[in-house]
Amino acid sequence: MSSTSTPRKGALIGCGFFSKNHLHAWAQLPGAEIVALCDANPQRLQEASTEFGIDKTYASAEELFASEKLDFVDIATTVGSHRALVEMAARQGVPCICQKPFANTLDDAVAMIQACRRAGVPLMVHENFRWQSSIQAVRKALDQGHIGQPFWGRVSFRSAYDVFSGQPYLATEDRFILQDLGIHIIDIARFLFGEVATMSASTTRINPKIRGEDVATLLMKHRSGLTSVIDCSYATANTKELFPQTLIEIDGALGTLRLGADYQLTIHVKDGDTQVVDCAPPLHDWAQRPWHNIQDSVLNIQAHWLQCLSDGREPQTSGADNLRTLLLVEKAYESAAGQQKTIDIVKETPPC
Numbered sequence: 001m002s003s004t005s006t007p008r009k010g011a012l013i014g015c016g017f018f019s020k021n022h023l024h025a026w027a028q029l030p031g032a033e034i035v036a037l038c039d040a041n042p043q044r045l046q047e048a049s050t051e052f053g054i055d056k057t058y059a060s061a062e063e064l065f066a067s068e069k070l071d072f073v074d075i076a077t078t079v080g081s082h083r084a085l086v087e088m089a090a091r092q093g094v095p096c097i098c099q100k101p102f103a104n105t106l107d108d109a110v111a112m113i114q115a116c117r118r119a120g121v122p123l124m125v126h127e128n129f130r131w132q133s134s135i136q137a138v139r140k141a142l143d144q145g146h147i148g149q150p151f152w153g154r155v156s157f158r159s160a161y162d163v164f165s166g167q168p169y170l171a172t173e174d175r176f177i178l179q180d181l182g183i184h185i186i187d188i189a190r191f192l193f194g195e196v197a198t199m200s201a202s203t204t205r206i207n208p209k210i211r212g213e214d215v216a217t218l219l220m221k222h223r224s225g226l227t228s229v230i231d232c233s234y235a236t237a238n239t240k241e242l243f244p245q246t247l248i249e250i251d252g253a254l255g256t257l258r259l260g261a262d263y264q265l266t267i268h269v270k271d272g273d274t275q276v277v278d279c280a281p282p283l284h285d286w287a288q289r290p291w292h293n294i295q296d297s298v299l300n301i302q303a304h305w306l307q308c309l310s311d312g313r314e315p316q317t318s319g320a321d322n323l324r325t326l327l328l329v330e331k332a333y334e335s336a337a338g339q340q341k342t343i344d345i346v347k348e349t350p351p352c
């Protein structure tokens with residue numbers, strides 16, 4: 001859609017902690033206009049309505065769909081409500097974006113994918129980490145072939161940042177870091193290294209005040225032959241707190257890539273140059289450090305959604321694509337519960 005066309009009319013369901021980022025990003029994108037808000041919590045609904053100047057508000061998705069003619073809906077609720085809301089959007093024929101984690105079970109994910117497919121409506125999971133400026137820079141450097149064929153990679157997220165004050169539900173669920181954060185890191189590994197053939201995992205809980213695991217380490221063999229290590233921790237007090245930065249190491253036949261602290265990407269070519277690229281994200285006028293990296297990726301994924309709607313293309317992280325990430329999360333829990341048993345991911349991929 002060109003910038004002179006009428007913006008697509010969208011509604012946002014779920015006006016909680018993270019939704020402000022969606023709303024700021026939509027306001028920055030000329031191709032969309034959020035015309036209505038929905039939240040079961042009247043106070044949150046009112047606050048978002050006032051802050052973003054969106055007058056039409058609904059206490060339930062049923063009322064929203066009954067009253068508004070929408071070009072898309074953006075679901076920013078927590079995982080327990082996703083299936084009912086996505087299936088409702090599909091019944092109404094409304095294209096939808098759904099926040100991560102997409103589903104609590106693979107069955108729920110498959111049901112949502114099939115409902116949208118049957119209804120012929122596009123579905124994208126809001127898997128935004130791959131849209132961070134630094135992750136895109138790593139992908140570009142790989143594509144440029146500087147380091148030749150990659151054979152080993154590490155994607156790492158280690159922090160002691162207090163995520164529980166903003167998102168208290170993260171402390172009380174049975175599953176924590178893999179389901180909440182590891183899911184992004186696994187998606188980055190798929191984005192950079194391709195699909196996974198086998199995987200094993202170990203998890204542990206260090207923080208006694210939370211219910212789920214806060215440390216996870218995965219060893220994966222990709223179908224290309226590359227080996228990757230994925231490591232995540234919310235129990236790691238580094239000398240410098242880097243939340244929410246993902247660090248990356250990739251070794252290739254001709255050199256190495258290192259995405260280090262503060263978004264500095266070092267590309268070293270064997271017997272050649274070493275180049276350092278600053279891939280820090282822009283600080284939008286609505287963003288706050290240290291979240292600006294994630295906030296910029298929200299803008300980028302929402303722009304991608306609008307572009308895909310205009311082009312009639314499937315979004316990169318469609319429901320069907322995200323099912324592969326979810327499967328890896330599910331199997332990582334299974335492997336960790338079974339003494340790090342190695343799981344054949346190819347055999348386990350659900351038909352969809």
Ligand code: NAD
Nearest residue numbers: 014015016017018039040041076077078079081099100101
């Ligand atoms: P939150 O609990 O602060 O907000 C969720 C809101 O949804 C609440 O206000 C709740 O009342 C509303 N809600 C729930 N079910 C509803 C329903 N059926 N109808 C209407 N309203 C309903 O949660 P949050 O911290 O904003 O997180 C939301 C989602 O965003 C989570 O899945 C979380 O994992 C995800 N998240 C993603 C990122 C990212 O970078 N992609 C970052 C943080 C959070």
Ligand code: 89Y
Nearest residue numbers: 163167180181184244294
């Ligand atoms: O919920 C998580 C996410 O998706 O990104 C970071 C986060 O907010 C806390 O781990």
